[in-house]
Amino acid sequence: MGHPGLAAEFTANRERAQWHDKALWFVREKRDRMATSVPEWELLRETASAIKQHVQSLMADYLEEFERNAVKNGVIVHWAADAAEHNRIVLSILQKHNATRLVKSKSMLTEECHLNPYLEQNGIEVIDTDLGERIVQLRQEPPSHIVLPAIHIRKEEVGECFHEHLGTEKGASDPKYLTEAARNHLRSCFCRADVGLTGVNFAIAETGGIVICTNEGNADLGVGLPPVHIAAMGMEKLIPRAADLAVFLRLLARSATGQPVTTYSSHFHGPRPGCEMHIVIVDNGRSAILKSEFRRSLDCIRCGACMNTCPVYRRSGGHSYESTVPGPIGSILTPLQTPEKHSTLPFACSLCGSCTDVCPVKIPLHHQLFAMREHLDKKNLIGVGKKLQMKVLSAVFSRTWLFNLAGKVARTALRVTPRFLVYSRLTPAFQWGRKREIPQAPPKSFRELYAERQASRRSGASAPPDKH
Amino acid sequence: MRVALFIPCYVDQFYPGVGLATVAVLEALGVEAEFPVAQTCCGQPMANSGCMDEARPLATRFVSTFEGYDYIVSPSGSCVSMVRNHYDHLVDPEDGIATAVRSRTVELSEFLLNVLKVKELQGRFPYQVGLHQSCHGLRELRLGPCSEVMSSRDSMMQQLLGGLRDIRFSQLSRRDECCGFGGTFAIAEEAVSAMMGEDRINDHVQAGTQVLTAGDMSCLMHLDGIIRRQKLPMRVMHFAEILSEAMGL
Numbered sequence: 001m002g003h004p005g006l007a008a009e010f011t012a013n014r015e016r017a018q019w020h021d022k023a024l025w026f027v028r029e030k031r032d033r034m035a036t037s038v039p040e041w042e043l044l045r046e047t048a049s050a051i052k053q054h055v056q057s058l059m060a061d062y063l064e065e066f067e068r069n070a071v072k073n074g075v076i077v078h079w080a081a082d083a084a085e086h087n088r089i090v091l092s093i094l095q096k097h098n099a100t101r102l103v104k105s106k107s108m109l110t111e112e113c114h115l116n117p118y119l120e121q122n123g124i125e126v127i128d129t130d131l132g133e134r135i136v137q138l139r140q141e142p143p144s145h146i147v148l149p150a151i152h153i154r155k156e157e158v159g160e161c162f163h164e165h166l167g168t169e170k171g172a173s174d175p176k177y178l179t180e181a182a183r184n185h186l187r188s189c190f191c192r193a194d195v196g197l198t199g200v201n202f203a204i205a206e207t208g209g210i211v212i213c214t215n216e217g218n219a220d221l222g223v224g225l226p227p228v229h230i231a232a233m234g235m236e237k238l239i240p241r242a243a244d245l246a247v248f249l250r251l252l253a254r255s256a257t258g259q260p261v262t263t264y265s266s267h268f269h270g271p272r273p274g275c276e277m278h279i280v281i282v283d284n285g286r287s288a289i290l291k292s293e294f295r296r297s298l299d300c301i302r303c304g305a306c307m308n309t310c311p312v313y314r315r316s317g318g319h320s321y322e323s324t325v326p327g328p329i330g331s332i333l334t335p336l337q338t339p340e341k342h343s344t345l346p347f348a349c350s351l352c353g354s355c356t357d358v359c360p361v362k363i364p365l366h367h368q369l370f371a372m373r374e375h376l377d378k379k380n381l382i383g384v385g386k387k388l389q390m391k392v393l394s395a396v397f398s399r400t401w402l403f404n405l406a407g408k409v410a411r412t413a414l415r416v417t418p419r420f421l422v423y424s425r426l427t428p429a430f431q432w433g434r435k436r437e438i439p440q441a442p443p444k445s446f447r448e449l450y451a452e453r454q455a456s457r458r459s460g461a462s463a464p465p466d467k468h
Numbered sequence: 469m470r471v472a473l474f475i476p477c478y479v480d481q482f483y484p485g486v487g488l489a490t491v492a493v494l495e496a497l498g499v500e501a502e503f504p505v506a507q508t509c510c511g512q513p514m515a516n517s518g519c520m521d522e523a524r525p526l527a528t529r530f531v532s533t534f535e536g537y538d539y540i541v542s543p544s545g546s547c548v549s550m551v552r553n554h555y556d557h558l559v560d561p562e563d564g565i566a567t568a569v570r571s572r573t574v575e576l577s578e579f580l581l582n583v584l585k586v587k588e589l590q591g592r593f594p595y596q597v598g599l600h601q602s603c604h605g606l607r608e609l610r611l612g613p614c615s616e617v618m619s620s621r622d623s624m625m626q627q628l629l630g631g632l633r634d635i636r637f638s639q640l641s642r643r644d645e646c647c648g649f650g651g652t653f654a655i656a657e658e659a660v661s662a663m664m665g666e667d668r669i670n671d672h673v674q675a676g677t678q679v680l681t682a683g684d685m686s687c688l689m690h691l692d693g694i695i696r697r698q699k700l701p702m703r704v705m706h707f708a709e710i711l712s713e714a715m716g717l
Binding site for chain 2: 003004007008011012014017021025032035036038041042309311312315316344346347348349350351352353354356357358366370372373374375376377382386387390391393394396397398400403407410411431432434435436437438439440441442444445446447448449450453
């Protein structure tokens, strides 16, 4: 069905789509207030972008430096070329420790690798401990946003879900009550976990340390209690120095949720005494992106600001993208991996450019979406109909006489054809005309009127002068 | 100063009044612009669809049509942005003529304020006007303040209209959200496109907009389609038409 069909389904429930749009616009406005409060906001964005581009240009060197320093800190570092290898590595660590219970804090990378179903098939109980992630996990659906995974779900629906799975009172929808129930449920999960898995927000090459940002402290609980910590990181998460971290921490939470900083920014520099810490560095297509014209999409720090501001995302919902990372950045990253399945995503965009302007690392998102369309055309994936239309249009526009003729024919046709036919399913105007009127066709084009005007001026040197 | 008019293809065919208003305003300010009749389309519909091979001949054609002018003025931020910002893969970047044509292609409000250095236009427009900040003019050409970016910048369109007597401006809840036109997006993503347009219109209805204006007729074509379908008492005018009417041209 692709994005247009799923988006049409989402907007069909207008009240819900409006609610979703407003919820995310509220976050966008919070972000604006926070950005306004930092006088050097644009300089921070410039700096972050420059740091990221520097890292991408020396990726291999920084990866090796990071590995050396992490190993010195007593961390066991693994390299995974793709999702399958990542999943096998995680499972092998679990099996080595005879672990059957895993608690996870938020990691979009493990979503990308589909780690949960893989581990469950291998007999591991996986509990997502971020509240939003736990809600979507209980509902057996994927997250719809990378920072706000359950943003598409209303509190009444969370109440129903918790009633069914956690035994809360039927009909309860008080957020405080529901959060308390989740907290108690998750506490018991933390206490009996064998291994804790986290994502990585930033990996610092010069120290070999990693930083994880959460609001719920679930990463800290998840790795503070069990004896084994696995951190899964995409290789683009690197920054050169600890000093660079300040730039990103100031941008991340402000851009993501409009908070000055996340509640917890936890630094991990090796295992606790007697425990193990593993870092799995994952490529999964990233080195190929690094070599492509879309390399700057790897600068992404996963703040989700482009989703919050995207007028299409807000009205179509995250699930309409059918991808781990939805929204503008997802519409670049996902078709790079699976162009056939996700060919409609770069077109789920009006090219308004708002994403580019909110992006804290200044990824030229809408220009990349524009380029991605060409990328798909070269793979013959934009649709036969659209391609044919563009060929015809190009041929018409290449000949002035044909353009003039086609314009006249179209305008005349619109003027003489009965309304019911113009708006019928049989015409190209059908989609346009579902909710909009077609422009009224004037009898003459600009160039005709202009030519008449110039002619009358030339011949009428003696005629009454123009008003001006 | 040799000035050429670049009238977007759909304006030529469907909104001749916008072209004539542009001519009238320019002439009132002493600029006799020429209209090179070979012009058709800048190639944006093809390029936005990813079809660069189909867009390329139109970009080449644009350059040859407008070669030699000091300025190429257009009442469309979107088409100007296409020429200035998106011809990189369509014309030879080493070609001096193409580069000159691209850099000399300007949007009408830019031309009036930056080239002609217009201070204040004399006229009267006693209506409440809602400004629609068309995205490409705003975020590609920076013709106004972008709500996402923390910098101060004046809206060129508002500067030009603000000098008219008795004009009032609407206060919108979302001052620069996209209207949802987006070229082929309006058809390919009809549901979202229409919802975006309806949301913009609702914002203007609540703000009391009597006349809705923009620097791009494409956004207004989409928004006017909704206004007419819903039979709302709101008039749609390109800002050149407001200037022309207010100045009594």
